[in-house]
Amino acid sequence: MKKILVIGPSWVGDCMLMQPMLMRLKQRHPDCLIDVLAPSWTAALLRAIPEINETIINPFPHGALNIKGRYRLGVQLRSAQYDQAIVLPNSLKAALVPFFARIPQRTGFVGEMRYGWLNDARKLDKSVLPLMVERFAQLAEPRGGQIPHPLANPKLTVSAAQVDATLEKLGLTLDQPVAVFCPGAEYGPAKRWPVAYFAETAQRLHHLGYAIWLIGSAKDSEVAEKIVSLGNQTTRNLCGSTDLTDAIALLSCAQLVISNDSGLMHLAAALDRPMIALFGSSSPQFTPPLSPQAMVVRLDIACSPCFKRECPLGHFNCMNQLTPDRVWEKIGQIIKTSPA
Helix, strand or coil: CCEEEEECCCCHHHHHHCHHHHHHHHHHCCCCEEEEEECHHHHHHHHCCCCCCEEEECCCCCCCCCHHHHHHHHHHHHHHCCCEEEECCCCCHHHHHHHHCCCCEEEEECCCCCECCECEEECCCCCCCCCHHHHHHHCCCCCCCCCCCCCCCCCCCCCHHHHHHHHHHHCCCCCCCEEEEECCCCCCHHHCCCHHHHHHHHHHHHHCCCEEEECCCHHHHHHHHHHHHCCCCCCEECCCCCCHHHHHHHHHCCCEEEEECCHHHHHHHHCCCCEEEECCCCCCCCCCCCCCCEEEECCCCCCCCCCCCCCCCCCCHHHHCCCHHHHHHHHHHHHCCCCC
16 A cells, blocks of 8 residues: 655645645555645645545744754654655755655655755646646656646535534524625735725625625734625624634535635635636636636736736736626626526
């Protein structure tokens, strides 16, 4: 039985995009056990991915080298006797634990002085593999192998019991059709649709009979409160009130999701929820929502995507000019008819 340790990404959305690679490993090695080393804030998602045997918490803060700590963790993992490590982040530090764990095959892309630390280092051709999900999946193949096309999309399922428990915990019901808004984006403000636009769209959906739920981290609570204050008193601000398991359950209830390019966008896509995915500074050519139910909405302007945390030109046209009217036209294509 093959044992594989995957060094996972630090972002929730990227962890979701890792799943097709895990599926492919299971196709190639049906009896394999796959453990994932990843930060604690991704653990709830990783536990919901059926291909993963065990989640091992990566205790090191983002950006911290801590060679001694990584050595100690590697030594602890030697007893697991992994046959292969697949290192998804491109940093040197991500390759240290598998080396110290003496895992015989250490696979990843060339980058940041990783020769030696990785002994199965692959060169990445970005033109052949433009999508992050494809780049991850390539590492499940043998050297020189090709990923299958089309790749399977990420997929999450939620039990009725989990949905019921989450609704009861938060005092929510499904008496009305639900629209879930994800107004945050961890990377920075350049990925966020303006608060006033979310507020206007919430009002329009409310008039059609929708319940509006705002979900995100505690960092998004202030933004969500502004949406509520702009004429949306019946809208529920749940930002900071949910853990990742709750968020997945709430997203599964939605007849419509409106989201910035964020981790929650990728979770909604994996749940196959009808969704408007709003792109400004980032690119759907790299990390699109992988679902036939998702509709990407963006403006084709010269400065987008810039991949910056804040607008380097100061005008934020990629989002400011993506008006509620433009988005409402796309929403109409999803909801088609007003709910009863």
